[in-house]
Amino acid sequence: xxxxxTAPEDVRRVACIGAGVIxxxxxAHFLARGYDVTAWDPAPxxxxxxxxxxxxxxxxxxxxxxxxxxxxxxxxxxxxxxxAVSEAQFVQESAPEKLDLKRELLTKLDMxxxxxxVIASSTSGxxxxxxxxxxxxxxxxxxxxxxxxxxxxxxxxxxxxEHTDRAAVAWASRFYEEAGKSVITMEREVPGFxxxxxxxxxxxxxxxxxxxxEATVREIDLSITExxxxxxxxxxxMLTFALAGGEGGMAHMLDHFGPSLKSPWTRLEAPELDRALxxxxxxxxxxxxxxxxxxxxxxxxxxxxxxxxxxxxxxxxPGTR
Amino acid sequence: xxxxxTAPEDVRRVACIGAGVIxxxxxAHFLARGYDVTAWDPAPxxxxxxxxxxxxxxxxxxxxxxxxxxxxxxxxxxxxxxxAVSEAQFVQESAPEKLDLKRELLTKLDMxxxxxxVIASSTSGxxxxxxxxxxxxxxxxxxxxxxxxxxxxxxxxxxxxEHTDRAAVAWASRFYEEAGKSVITMEREVPGFxxxxxxxxxxxxxxxxxxxxEATVREIDLSITExxxxxxxxxxxMLTFALAGGEGGMAHMLDHFGPSLKSPWTRLEAPELDRALxxxxxxxxxxxxxxxxxxxxxxxxxxxxxxxxxxxxxxxxPGTR
Numbered sequence: 001x002x003x004x005x006t007a008p009e010d011v012r013r014v015a016c017i018g019a020g021v022i023x024x025x026x027x028a029h030f031l032a033r034g035y036d037v038t039a040w041d042p043a044p045x046x047x048x049x050x051x052x053x054x055x056x057x058x059x060x061x062x063x064x065x066x067x068x069x070x071x072x073x074x075x076x077x078x079x080x081x082x083x084a085v086s087e088a089q090f091v092q093e094s095a096p097e098k099l100d101l102k103r104e105l106l107t108k109l110d111m112x113x114x115x116x117x118v119i120a121s122s123t124s125g126x127x128x129x130x131x132x133x134x135x136x137x138x139x140x141x142x143x144x145x146x147x148x149x150x151x152x153x154x155x156x157x158x159x160x161x162e163h164t165d166r167a168a169v170a171w172a173s174r175f176y177e178e179a180g181k182s183v184i185t186m187e188r189e190v191p192g193f194x195x196x197x198x199x200x201x202x203x204x205x206x207x208x209x210x211x212x213x214e215a216t217v218r219e220i221d222l223s224i225t226e227x228x229x230x231x232x233x234x235x236x237x238m239l240t241f242a243l244a245g246g247e248g249g250m251a252h253m254l255d256h257f258g259p260s261l262k263s264p265w266t267r268l269e270a271p272e273l274d275r276a277l278x279x280x281x282x283x284x285x286x287x288x289x290x291x292x293x294x295x296x297x298x299x300x301x302x303x304x305x306x307x308x309x310x311x312x313x314x315x316x317x318p319g320t321r
Numbered sequence: 322x323x324x325x326x327t328a329p330e331d332v333r334r335v336a337c338i339g340a341g342v343i344x345x346x347x348x349a350h351f352l353a354r355g356y357d358v359t360a361w362d363p364a365p366x367x368x369x370x371x372x373x374x375x376x377x378x379x380x381x382x383x384x385x386x387x388x389x390x391x392x393x394x395x396x397x398x399x400x401x402x403x404x405a406v407s408e409a410q411f412v413q414e415s416a417p418e419k420l421d422l423k424r425e426l427l428t429k430l431d432m433x434x435x436x437x438x439v440i441a442s443s444t445s446g447x448x449x450x451x452x453x454x455x456x457x458x459x460x461x462x463x464x465x466x467x468x469x470x471x472x473x474x475x476x477x478x479x480x481x482x483e484h485t486d487r488a489a490v491a492w493a494s495r496f497y498e499e500a501g502k503s504v505i506t507m508e509r510e511v512p513g514f515x516x517x518x519x520x521x522x523x524x525x526x527x528x529x530x531x532x533x534x535e536a537t538v539r540e541i542d543l544s545i546t547e548x549x550x551x552x553x554x555x556x557x558x559m560l561t562f563a564l565a566g567g568e569g570g571m572a573h574m575l576d577h578f579g580p581s582l583k584s585p586w587t588r589l590e591a592p593e594l595d596r597a598l599x600x601x602x603x604x605x606x607x608x609x610x611x612x613x614x615x616x617x618x619x620x621x622x623x624x625x626x627x628x629x630x631x632x633x634x635x636x637x638x639p640g641t642r
Contacts, residue, residue, distance in 0.1 A: 056616070142347045148561075155544060184543060184544060198545065201525070202522050202558055203518045206558060207582075207591065207602065208591075208594050209518065217559045219505055219600060223476060223515040224558055227520075228468060231474070233550050235542070237520065244469050260445065261577045266525060266589070267589060268589040280538075284537055296471075304633060308554050309473075313631055315385065
């Protein structure tokens with residue numbers, strides 16, 4: 001069946017099913033990258049809402065750089081799901097986050113979409129294994145989880161379910177890269193994938209703090225934008241933490257701050273920092289450093305933060321006191 | 322005793338006690354802001370290490386803009402703790418994160434520092450209440466918790482202990498603002514303060530994922546830098562999540578994604594999303610929006626992400642396909 005699959009670099013027609021914030025954001029992204037986009041959404045006001053979203057995003061997309069021939073006019077909103085996918089070479093499903101609805105919709109899409117064409121779900125957390133149960137050809141169903149807004153945030157997490165062909169996962173990863181995304185291809189299903197697990201932990205701790213009067217919404221946001229958030233746009237939490245260890249890097253950081261894992265600094269219990277975890281984290285940081293020394297990383301972080309302070313208009317002028 | 326306290330804007334001499342990554346980073350920050358800095362650290366190689374750290378940071382500090390007369394030559398490393406603080410108008414303690422050690426050191430500092438002068442601890446998470454127990458004048462002891470590196474990341478969380486004078490907390494907050502920091506003044510002690518609780522939740526989830534083979538260090542970092550991290554440098558997690566609700570903002574987001582709090586997307590259990598929490602989060606987001614509409618915030622987020630993609634060299638050129 002995968003014989004009918006267009007090569008990732010030859011895809012020209014993409015269908016977006018569901019046209020809310022995420023589905024509409026996908027439509028804007030694919031339009032900007034020069035694809036023909038068909039979209040369908042059962043809401044009665046779906047078309048004006050979607051066109052408004054695309055129009056609002058377009059100035060940003062122009063700044064990001066449009067592909068040749070890219071135009072919002074290449075968006076067609078169809079009256080039925082079947083019309084939307086009948087000539088699609090790739091389908092992105094972005095329906096509301098309800099398992100029954102997703103399962104039913106993916107089953108319908110599987111029936112209506114040309115054989116072999118890969119169908120990706122934007123689900124924020126359902127495993128494809130749980131969504132593909134009723135599909136006739138589940139092998140082409142994958143998760144392609146974006147971040148909001150999909151036309152600006154590069155990350156897509158790609159993972160298959162138990163009945164997904166590995167070839168479909170590989171195809172989707174290559175297609176998303178062609179379409180300008182940063183792809184993490186996961187080997188196994190983990191609820192919430194990777195980024196959502198991490199940000200969900202932070203979000204839940206934040207909700208607990210609000211619920212308990214420990215911090216306001218404003219303080220929570222400020223504590224991130226003026227603090228750790230300034231580093232995370234270009235250096236992830238692991239390498240960032242490694243630099244807290246000074247010249248000794250992650251190993252020294254774990255020696256120094258490891259005991260704080262016993263502290264009640266969050267409601268999330270820490271894992272036991274045994275030898276295996278210690279070694280995995282230290283080795284992982286060495287791997288992720290790609291040969292950069294701690295001094296290189298410090299210089300990179302400093303330049304990164306300075307560029308970001310500048311980019312966000314927060315760099316104070318010289319001689320302010 | 323607070324009669325002897327210099328006005329925050331008149332402080333010229335700052336003592337940094339402990340000269341590792343954090344203490345040294347503080348020294349670099351205060352030097353760049355034009356203060357005379359005395360530093361003390363018991364390590365035998367403390368002085369060369371500290372001077373190396375300040376030298377490494379200086380190019381970044383030049384880019385950030387030096388205060389008039391600022392110079393690394395205004396750093397004096399003293400042989401004893403007493404010499405370091407004898408003429409200080411503010412003391413920043415950044416010793417290793419061990420409660421007994423901090424308690425003993427703060428007691429010594431309290432004895433050696435001129436009456437009334439505020440002494441702040443960089444502790445990442447100990448409540449001042451637990452550290453000030455042996456001090457003779459605990460009223461001037463506060464927490465001033467920075468982020469690494471203190472010369473680049475603006476945030477300082479300021480909070481007193483049970484025996485801290487409110488005036489000392491207020492003085493410290495004003496002093497840090499004078500010294501170019503972004504200050505959150507907390508009304509009550511919460512273990513880990515605010516930002517550390519949030520990033521600790523993320524860090525622990527990441528450690529669990531590594532321990533269980535669910536993600537590599539590299540994937541964890543990539544999932545943040547290519548994903549949510551791009552937004553958090555200028556818009557915190559709460560307002561960012563509000564935008565996932567589309568035109569309906571946080572209320573719609575909670576209606577739509579609230580049920581996902583029951584999902585096993587992280588090992589951290591969520592609070593009950595009852596009416597009170599729902600209302601507090603929605604009202605908090607309205608407050609933090611400062612009158613900006615959802616459309617304003619979307620435009621701001623889009624511009625912010627574009628600036629950051631540009632600043633970090635990730636903006637693809639036009640017409641790449």
